[in-house]
Amino acid sequence: MVPRLLVAALVAAFLVATLMVAPIGAVRAGGMARTAVAGAVDGSARLVGGTATEVQVTGRGGVPATGVGSVAVNVTVTRPSANAFVTVWPAGESRPTASNLNVVRGQTVANLVVVRVGVGGRVSLYASGAGAMDVVVDVLGWFPTGGGFTGFTPARVLDTRSDGVTVDGAFVGGGVLTGGAPVEVALAGRGGVPPSGDGSVAINVTVASPTADAYLTVWPTGRPRPTASNVDVTPGRTVPNLVVVPLGDGGRISLFLNAGTADVIVDVLGWFAPGASFTGLTPARLLDTRAGLPTIDGAFAGSGALTGGSTLDLTVVGRGGVPATGVAAVAVNVTVVAPTAAMFLTAWPTGSPRPTASNLNAPAGRTVANAVMVPVGAGGRVSLFVNAGAADVVVDVLGWFPPGGAFTGVVPARLTDTRGESGYVPLVPAVAPWSMAFDGVSLWIGDRVNGLARFDVAAGSAERVPLPGFEFADDLMFDGEFLWMVHIDQVARLDPSTGGFRVLGPWRGGSGPTTPVRLGDHVWTMNRGSNSLSRIDRLTGATTVSPLPDRVAGGSGLTTDGRYLWFPTYLANAFVRFDPATRAVRTFPLPSGVSMPLFAAFDGGRVWTARFALEPMPRVALTWVDVVTGETGDVDLDPNLGHVTDLVFDGTHVWAAHSAATRVSRVVPETGVVTMHEVLRDHVDTETITHGWVQQLAVSGDVLWVASANGLSYLPIG
Structure with a gap:
């Protein structure tokens, strides 16, 4: 995040110029298109505790209309408003004494389910308890009748x-x-x-x-x-x-x-x-990215954590008891270890496009495992993708299926998603959102008027959180354990699990700390008032300061690629790379034509910032730098939406909020394709909109949250 007072000062003239070019009219951009297969229950009512629903599984997502005995589906429960369990069983039969998922209020949980197909090619889902929940079902494959x-x-x-x-x-x-x-x-x-x-x-x-x-x-x-x-x-x-x-x-x-x-x-x-239908194995470890821990044959060991937006292709054939040839699909157990942010993981056959599906969901700091049945792709490999943060990944193989055997794997296809295209939650009383962060259960909102608000994702309600000795949070960042916040010459740390609050002080890390970022065991801040970076020990609060050269003054955002810190400097119109180990600085000039870079986000291979220009015509662009090659490029956005007020990467797309619009822009990093998505206009009246443009963005694993003065909108993204 970047101090909003700075943004306001830099772009006041730009707002006037863009609104003179073309006033914002009543034209509506479409909502985010969900990619469930035909017939999906997109946007249906949340599953209410004590009730059941039926899902059609045959004839959809690669599953034949006839001849299907059972299916393998990944069932995800998100935003449960109460503790509950979910049972999946063949439609038309009595609900058994069994469960497939157990969820805690506010938690997102996924589990693989193998279930016999019931009456009409359907399966039933039941939720216990007194609350309600959203449910997502992705089909992974099917088993033939009589196989x-x-x-x-x-x-x-x-x-x-x-x-x-x-x-x-x-x-x-x-x-x-x-x-x-x-x-x-x-x-x-x-x-x-x-x-x-x-x-x-x-x-x-x-x-x-x-x-x-x-x-x-x-x-x-x-x-x-x-x-x-x-x-x-x-x-x-x-x-x-x-x-x-x-x-x-x-x-x-x-x-x-x-x-x-x-x-x-x-x-x-x-x-x-x-026989030939399935060969079960004594579990064998095929992947362990953690340092110093073995795999069954020494391959794919200690390769380092997967970072958000990156993909790992894992060889599964010829290892751990799986033959080198004649393998159509494998059953594996996938574990995400110590994720630094809320994230989801997707597994699919290498060489196929990555599907809109997820196999497991992990909150920050919590190790989560799930079984996966996945077809083997090009080169006998399967691909693994995480959308945010960084996490170690462990894969154990459980067995394999031959071609034409008992199981036909499909590229995961979404059959049901009760979340719909988008949603809106009014905040009462209203807030003045300055920054946002998600801790795995709650969404924290830095409130310019009242300090700090906590939004309970499961219940859809907000509450004020007192900050003794601290005015309000300019920038927020959750590091997997603590919520960090900065304001003028203050840095503070809140433990969401206990409510423990500590203001670090007196602050000697340099004036004007902004944009806290975690890298390893430390939190770093950009100090605008003293042209420096501060390194803070997460546990003790001990702080050291690294002055920056004058030529890289004016930092206005901070991110990390896992090794270096990156920040844009608007005075030099460049991206700056800082090496925490050596304190070395390298500058990457940005393309001409637009300037004033603000914000920073990392997509797994490139760092992004937002820029604008006033002459000869207003222009808004997202600019990227390849962290390996140093190559740069621009992606133009619609200047009529106003300047960018926030920038995030969700693991697949770069999102930008705008100062004078009810829409957000979504960029596909690989192609530069831009689409706009309505997040406010369909939920509040026109008069209210004029006082509540989109201001802040945050990702909570499988949802993009969008804050305005009126409330919170959300777009499912995984």
Whole structure:
């Protein structure tokens, strides 16, 4: 973010010039086009607790209209207003005692579900509790009738809770699993699994009420426990995940919790017959981007965190028990570790266009895992994409499908999205938004009038947050643990989980701190009043200052590519790269024709800023610099919308807010294609609009939030 007083001073004349060219009329830009396949339930009502809905799955998204026995779908719940669980089962049958997802109020959770197709080619979804939630369903593939996979109505085969229930009364109420002590569960002859004890099973495993940071591993009984995990948990959070696992000795599977205690629930979803239809494997690690941690063969180990907007192509054939040839699809468990921002991850076959779908959603700082069934693409690889922040990624292979076998994978296609094209939430009382940040649950708004507001995404309500000794937040940034804010000569830190608030002071980091950015274990600020950068220890608050040369004065935005800090300087009309390790500075001149660069955003390969010119005609452009080659370029925006008031990257697109419009501009970085999206005019009256233009932007994983003085608009983006 950039201090709004600076923006106002720089662009006052520009506003007059642009409005003289062409006044803003009543022409409406279209809303953001959702890319669900034909017949999707786009924008339908939120799923209300205690009710069920049916989704048509056959004849859509690559699934045939006939001959389909079961489907693999990724189900995502977002913005739940209360704690709840979701059950998916064949339409036309009684709802079983089982669950596929467990969500906490305000949390976004995704899980892979394998479900038999019911009456009319539909599946049913039920939400528990007293709240409501949005639901997104992406289809990943299908299993033919009479093939090698038999889908069941979900049946509970393990529940360690004292009040639990299982399908046959066995393996119930046995007490919590204890860290370090494996447990065996018999599945043969139970819940539809044949008594022969061979083949593989698809199960949903839920870890409930864990007492420690832990992971759970599932593997065939009688084999060595692998270096792999299926479910990752934090204290008190209930987490489910789908697991595909071969049956071991005696038709049993083994479960291992590495730390603390937790209840565990297992629901069986289906069975793979032995033979050519599916080959289940003892889990093997194919990717671990963390330093110093191994994979099954040493490849794809320690490559470093994935950054928002980047893609990694992972070789899956010829590794971990997967043959080098004759593989159509794989079942893998994907884990996102310690993400620095709310994000989503998408997996798809390499060589195909990246789909509008997601496989898992992770809030900042929380490790999340989900199973994925994905076709193998070019070169025996699958592609992985994260849309924001940075995170380590771990992939364990669970098994593989041959061509023409039990499973036909498709490029993920969206079947249902209750979120619709956009939405609007009025803020009462109104705020004067100066900056925004998302912490995984709440949206924080720097309010020019009242200091700081917290918007509860799940409930749709806002509240004032007192800031003792601090006037209001010019710029906000959530670093995965703390919410940072700056104002004039103050820097402060708020812990959203505890409410603990600390003003660092007396501030000696240079006057006019702006645009806090996290890089490693430190937070950096640009200090406009003293032409310097400050490095702040996130935990202690200890601060050091790095003066900048006069030739790069006038910094007006700050971002990072994971190694360097980047900021535009309007006095030199250039982007500046700062090396935190050596304090070296390098300047990248920007193309002529427009000047006054403001704001900074990084898209995974390029840094972006917004610029404008008054003569010979008003012009607004987004300008980029390739962080590797130094190449530069411009993307022109409509000058009639006014100057840019904020700039963000959502993992796929660069978004710009405007000073005199109810629309936002979206840029495709690879092509420079620009589209405009209405976010206010359809929600408030014309008279109100004149006092509440779009002002601020923030990304919360799968949603773009847009703030004005009237309220908040949102656009689903993932």
